[in-house]
Amino acid sequence: MFIVLTFALAVTGCEDRTRARRIVEPFSLVPGTPSVDPATPEVLNDPTRATDDFSVNVPRQCDAYQQVSVRKVDILWVVDSSGSMAPKQARLAANFEGFINQLAMANPPIDFHIGVISTDTDDANTRGKLRPWSIGSAGEDYISCSPAGGGGLTCNTGPDSASVVNAFGQMSAVGINGSASERGLYAAYLALTNPLNNTTQAFDRFVRPDAALYVVAVSDEDDASCSPMTRQTTCTADPGCRCAPDNALSGAGNWGSTDYFVRFFETFKGYGNADSVAFAAIVATDADPVPSQFGDPTPHVGCCRALNGGVCPTEGTNDGGLEISYTGSRYAQVAAETGGVTVSICQQDFSGALASLGYAASGLRRDFRLSRGPDVRADGGIAAGLTAYVSPADAANCTVDGNCPATTPICRGGRCARQLSVATGSVGNGATYFKCDGQNLRNTVRFEGTSVPEPLSTVEVCYAVLPTFQNSCP
Incomplete structure (x- = not known):
């Protein structure tokens, strides 16, 4: 009895802190006769929100860009020196003033260098080497111009832009006795890695560490460059050597990817500075069937002009009465991947093309x-x-x-x-x-x-x- 009483007192002596209260919610009857929908159940999809059809949920994209210009730019021209290039070299020199004018009129003013090399990498005396100019007692292996006070330019070629055009005409006359294997990408690589063209003294040599770089290739045939890491085969027949170990002159063993050269240009100014380097090309952008130069049976495409005013054939061999340019797809690919531009070599008037390139070289972009x-x-x-x-x-x-x-x-x-x-x-x-x-x-x-x-x-x-x-x- 004592035990039971003690337990009862102990229980009643504890304070119960938990409280529960029943909530009674009001309710009412819904009037009407109950019914069941006998139809087959179906799922309704909202096509504006829940669908796998991407064409319905078309997103809207907005791309933003910053238009930039450069204060310094080094421009390297790579000119084809093969036997078919004489008329194209003449048009390049005759219309170069349009290129210079774009640089001279740039706002803000631009400090620029211009150098020229050929696509011939077989000749050890010329490959990757800047070509010289000579005017009076002055001479150098590149053109150097800087903004003059009150407008205009101060150039190492003379007091006006006409002297620049004259000097470029000399440098770009690379001749037509160069290799028939035009390796423009490899030639540019050699020029830019040549210690004679580079130095830590920015004022002393062509390539300056604090300047943007603009490379322009001019060719009437596609690039035949191998990566510097790949052995170049020895051959003499058109359309040039391949990077194939079997020395094949045609077939699947072609020159391989241009990725090596794209990466080279993009990293030339150091990682993170890819926008400081661009590659451009004056090549054939057409893809019409055209004759070959030396009877190569492989189908060729590009553009053709009959010198007698007639109609160009779409196959066969060039008998010397045709001006032919073969599609420069490798050059165009590198230009596209480095943010450069490609203009056609097929036109008879280069003035518009060179003005366009001059604008691009100034750093201002037209294409986004x-x-x-x-x-x-x-x-x-x-x-x-x-x-x-x-x-x-x-x-x-x-x-x-x-x-x-x-x-x-x-x-x-x-x-x-x-x-x-x-x-x-x-x-x-x-x-x-x-x-x-x-x-x-x-x-x-x-x-x-x-x-x-x-x-x-x-x-x-x-x-x-x-x-x-x-x-x-x-």
Whole structure:
């Protein structure tokens, strides 16, 4: 009894801190007659949110770029010295003034060097070696120009741009007795790794550590370079040597990938400075059937002009009455992968091409590569699926369009910008979308004429992504 009483007292002496209360919720009856839907159950998909069809959920992409210019640039020209190049060399020299004018008129002014080498790497006396010029008592193996006070240029060739054109004409006359195996990429490699062309003293030699580098190849035949790590076979027949161990002159044993040279150019100024180096090409961009030069049975493509004004044949052998250029796909590939440009050697007037290259060499970009494939939606010459915006460096800040002036009336990302429609064909002034350049994939928006973005401006291209976009050209 004592034990039971003690236990009872112990239990009643503890404070119970847990409280529970029953909640009674009001309820009501829903009027009406109960029923069951006898239809077969089905699942409804919302196609705007839950679908595996990418073409329905098309994303919109906006690519942003910074338009930059350079203060110093070293420009290396690699000119084909094979037997078919005489008329092309003449046109290059005759129209070089357009290239120089773009550099001379650049804003801000540019300090530039210009050097020339040939594509011949067989001759130990010339391969990778800068060609000299001589005017009066002056002479050097490269052209050097720097901005003069109050405008203009101060050059080692003389007091005006005419002397620069004269000097370049001498340097670019590389002759037509060079190797028939045009190894322009390898020649550029040799020139840029030649200790005689480089030094730590920036003022002393051609290649300067604090300058951008722009390499331009001019050739009427594709590149035949092997990687410096690969043994070059010995042969003399057109279309040149291969990097094949069996010394084959045709067939699958070709020159291999251009990746080595792309990596070489991209890392030449050190890792992280790939934008300081670009490769450009003046080569055949056409892919029409053309005769071979020496009866090679392999089908050839490129461009052809009959010197007698007639029609070019599409096969056979060049009897000497044809001016033929073979497609420079390897050069164009390196240009595309290093951010350079490719222009056609097939035209009779090089002035436009050289002016375009001069603009590019100044560091200002006309072509902006898209990161994805766009849905162009062509409509009356306009690529309705693309829109471009350019915001100058001095653009006003904004929160709405109403904060912006008439010249840049659109507010984009807090900055006033001008909006441009994108055309599907080349225009004199404006923006144009180019998927292909001949057989080479470009996927770029090009600004032309007065629409080229100013230095330090911000460029934005917005477009709907095409899920079926093909990374190939006809």
